[in-house]
Amino acid sequence: MxxxxxxxxxxxxxxxxxxxxxxxxxxxxxxxxxxxxxxxxxxxxxxxxxxxxxxxxxxxxxxxxxxxxxxxxxxxxxxxxxxxxxxxxxxxxxxxxxxxxxxxxxxxxxxxxxxxxxxxxxxxxxxxxxxxxxxxxxxxxxxxxxxxxxxxxxxxxxxxxxxxxxxxxxxxxxxxxxxxxxxxxxxxxxxxxxxxxxxxxxxxxxxxxxxxxxxxxxxxxxxxxxxxxxxxxxxxxxxxxxxxxxxxxxxxxxxxxxxxxxxxxxxxxxxxxxxxxxxxxxxxxxxxxxxxxxxxxxxxxxxxxxxxxxxxxxxxxxxxxRYHKVPDSVPPPKRDAPTPSTRLRDPVRLLDAPERFGTWEFHEQLPAFDELTPMPRLALLRTRVSGDRPGVLAFGEVRDRATVFFDGDPVGTLQRDHHDRALALPRAEGELLVLVEDQGRVDYGPRIGEAKGVIGGASLDGEPLAGWDVLPLDLDALPTPVTTSTVDGPIAGPVLLRAEVDAAASTDLFLDTGGWGKGLVWFNGFGLGRYWRRGPQRTLYVPGPVVRPGGNELVVLELGTMLDPAARFVPRPLLGHTEA
Structure with a gap:
């Protein structure tokens, strides 16, 4: 040997x-x-x-x-x-x-x-x-x-x-x-x-x-x-x-x-x-x-x-x-990828019927994601508040993004990178709903292993809020649309959208998300990853082996606002501007 x-x-x-x-x-x-x-x-x-x-x-x-x-x-x-x-x-x-x-x-x-x-x-x-x-x-x-x-x-x-x-x-x-x-x-x-x-x-x-x-x-x-x-x-x-x-x-x-x-x-x-x-x-x-x-x-x-x-x-x-023998042949140069396009359709709005995405659990105190089994990456938090005037909603810490809705209407988004942890409620009588996203755990330094979700609970005008329904979103079992319908213009999330993408062969594709907001994409059930209007990355890579000749299913979970509900593919990756 x-x-x-x-x-x-x-x-x-x-x-x-x-x-x-x-x-x-x-x-x-x-x-x-x-x-x-x-x-x-x-x-x-x-x-x-x-x-x-x-x-x-x-x-x-x-x-x-x-x-x-x-x-x-x-x-x-x-x-x-x-x-x-x-x-x-x-x-x-x-x-x-x-x-x-x-x-x-x-x-x-x-x-x-x-x-x-x-x-x-x-x-x-x-x-x-x-x-x-x-x-x-x-x-x-x-x-x-x-x-x-x-x-x-x-x-x-x-x-x-x-x-x-x-x-x-x-x-x-x-x-x-x-x-x-x-x-x-x-x-x-x-x-x-x-x-x-x-x-x-x-x-x-x-x-x-x-x-x-x-x-x-x-x-x-x-x-x-x-x-x-x-x-x-x-x-x-x-x-x-x-x-x-x-x-x-x-x-x-x-x-x-x-x-x-x-x-x-x-x-x-x-x-x-x-x-x-x-x-x-x-x-x-x-x-x-x-x-x-x-x-x-x-x-x-x-x-x-x-x-x-x-x-x-x-x-x-x-x-x-210069130092060692190398093989005689080199790989062929890059070729442009196909550029199909199609409209997104069949919206399933998350807040209309959240139960299609998971099961509500009751918790007297607001739990972190790490206290839930299985541990979610996205979850809805719901409670009722009462009062006779506008109030200030505050969280101990948001890890990593929380979008707040009051009686179904969006109030604002708190982002960890901005050190946000509080916002004003227009009134203090109604249903409070919070969509929380784990955007990725820290991979270097002393914060390895830290918990995700809302840390340290929530309060309204300094008074702790108790009695929460929590719905971890099951991203492995996204619901199918109840009816088929078109999307004619910009659409606000959170919403699930679908499209069929025709391909002539099993080949790499580059999905252009430039007209979208923030969310996740699946191609024939394969998770392509996250997109975000912030950039710099604008395209998502679709590996050839997940592309079928003929029809392919594209699923998008838009969490923000989508200005152009169309799926367009481009010939080359767009990874953003450089310092030069």
């Missing part, structure tokens, strides 16, 4: 120096029918390894569940990597960041306030060991010393940015070994966090996107022997709603990659292909202002969101060719 070890200055594969040329490709952000295509395009760029995180919360959306089917079939993903003649790096966390909801940690894990986050705490560690054991059942047979593709397994992730609990890291490393992982173990941290984020015996790698020579020098001070490796070479960046689309000049990124390879270092491109935050999987940042991430995870990567090569792809390939 092959042997892969860490030598005095190099990685050694069967005793010979081996440079890892890796690219990050998250199987959970790519339709599974497209995995082989993306892996092949990495190989054709000159890479020899694919790196992936493993998202705990996607595999285990509820306690006792562990899903390894469809788009979560890690075993199949690793087999496809091997079939392509490539190697693999697996990074199971348990925390992954990745701009992914809650950094990959399951929200249900923190229902018990005694559970610690990313530290040596028995309840947390017990859950982590259970999760890692399930992952390693898949990974162990795929290790290189068992004739599989896996070269390295990472322990935790960028831990130095969060803490320095060496006992915790040691427990993870020991469990990893006990579970049968025999390949070398690594950690990754930014250069100034290397000491806190690792242990002796774990091979340290660094994460950065510029000043490669200086960062490698710092890494060598913390990792005196063994190969130097940039475990995350940031060749692009992510976007959040309300900002610009981030890009990194291909020439600048290629020059930094050249400096890395000239220094003899191994590298993992973050990202080679970003993919998409399908459904409701995007994370958020909060460093004083809450910033939810957009649906696209294009990342300005060498392979764009739809899997097409970019100028950065060819620039990187040229750099790699």
């Amino acid at each position: 092959p042997e892969f070890v860490i030598g005095e200055t190099d990685f050694l594969l069967d005793g010979r120096p081996f440079r890892i040329l890796s690219g990050a490709l998250h199987y959970f952000r790519v339709h599974p029918d497209l995995w082989a295509d993306r892996i092949d395009k990495a190989r054709r760029m000159g890479l020899n390894t694919i790196e992936t995180y493993v998202p705990w919360n996607a595999h285990a959306p509820s306690p006792g569940e562990f899903d390894l089917t469809g788009g979560l079939d890690l075993d199949r993903f690793l087999r496809l990597i091997a079939d392509a003649g490539m190697y693999a790096i697996v990074r199971p966390g348990p925390y992954i960041c990745a701009e992914w909801d809650n950094g990959g940690l399951p929200a249900w894990l923190f229902r018990d306030p005694a559970v610690g986050v990313r530290r040596y705490e028995p309840k947390y560690l017990d859950a982590v060991r259970g999760y890692l054991s399930r992952v390693y059942e898949v990974v162990v047979p795929h290790q290189v010393d068992r004739d599989g593709p896996v070269l390295l397994v990472q322990v935790e992730n960028e831990y130095g940015a969060f803490g320095d609990d060496k006992r915790y890291l040691k427990a993870l490393a020991e469990h990893t070994r006990a579970a049968g992982i025999t390949v070398p173990l690594t950690t990754v941290d930014q250069p100034d966090m290397l000491e806190a984020g690792s242990l002796d015996g774990l091979h340290r790698t660094a994460s950065f996107g510029s000043a490669a020579a200086d960062r490698l020098k710092i890494l060598r001070e913390h990792q005196p022997t063994g190969p130097l490796m940039c475990g995350e070479f940031w060749n692009g960046w992510f976007d959040h709603w309300g900002a610009h689309h981030h890009t990194t000049p291909a020439a600048d990124a290629a020059a930094e990659l050249d400096a890395l390879l000239a220094a003899g270092a191994s590298v993992n491109l973050y990202m080679f292909h970003g993919g998409t935050n399908f459904g409701l999987t995007n994370g958020a940042n909060d460093k004083g202002v809450y910033q939810p991430l957009v649906t696209s995870y294009d990342y300005d990567a060498p392979l764009d969101e739809a899997g097409d090569p970019t100028p950065k792809y060819h620039a990187f390939r040229d750099v790699i060719a």
Whole structure:
């Protein structure tokens, strides 16, 4: 069987120096029918390894569940990597960041306030060991010393940015070994966090996107022997709603990659292909202002969101060719996508009959989302108030967006990023209804694991409001329209709309949401993700495998106001303005 070890200055594969040329490709952000295509395009760029995180919360959306089917079939993903003649790096966390909801940690894990986050705490560690054991059942047979593709397994992730609990890291490393992982173990941290984020015996790698020579020098001070490796070479960046689309000049990124390879270092491109935050999987940042991430995870990567090569792809390939042989062929250039259009119709208004979307539950005190089972992403909160004058409605904290209706009429919207928590009611006698949306859990920093929904209850003119009906919206079972009807002009949400989209073949599409407000989209039942007039992202990517030749069902849940109730598709993605 092959042997892969860490030598005095190099990685050694069967005793010979081996440079890892890796690219990050998250199987959970790519339709599974497209995995082989993306892996092949990495190989054709000159890479020899694919790196992936493993998202705990996607595999285990509820306690006792562990899903390894469809788009979560890690075993199949690793087999496809091997079939392509490539190697693999697996990074199971348990925390992954990745701009992914809650950094990959399951929200249900923190229902018990005694559970610690990313530290040596028995309840947390017990859950982590259970999760890692399930992952390693898949990974162990795929290790290189068992004739599989896996070269390295990472322990935790960028831990130095969060803490320095060496006992915790040691427990993870020991469990990893006990579970049968025999390949070398690594950690990754930014250069100034290397000491806190690792242990002796774990091979340290660094994460950065510029000043490669200086960062490698710092890494060598913390990792005196063994190969130097940039475990995350940031060749692009992510976007959040309300900002610009981030890009990194291909020439600048290629020059930094050249400096890395000239220094003899191994590298993992973050990202080679970003993919998409399908459904409701995007994370958020909060460093004083809450910033939810957009649906696209294009990342300005060498392979764009739809899997097409970019100028950065060819620039990187040229750099790699100076140091290693690359395949003769390159992927074909991007082609324009079909541009069908159709009208949205058959509105189902959420407030007309909420019971079609779920079941009311009574709670004396207003619960957070995390106190509900299953934990919703959208919920309606209802109570009656009485008084003889206008009043001020206040919430402890809104996480993350709350639209208030009084006797069915919209009153206003409170947004977490604006630090909103109160508004005036026109009168204080009637039915109060609040639609609350979780826009993505924080994925980085001390706010990981925080609860969603309304936190700290509600009050009217300073008096607590009790006696609430709560309806979690079941987004997996959206109601069908009772009657068929057209929509002639602008329409206000919350409202469910449908359309039939004709397609000549199963091919990628780009849905233009420029005339819409804020909401969610499904295509033939597949959750494309969120849209928002704020931008910068304007199109939603529809992967070809979910498009059927002939008729296709498009479902839109508009939460705001839709100015143009039409579904139009455009030939290229529109990810928004840049700083340039």
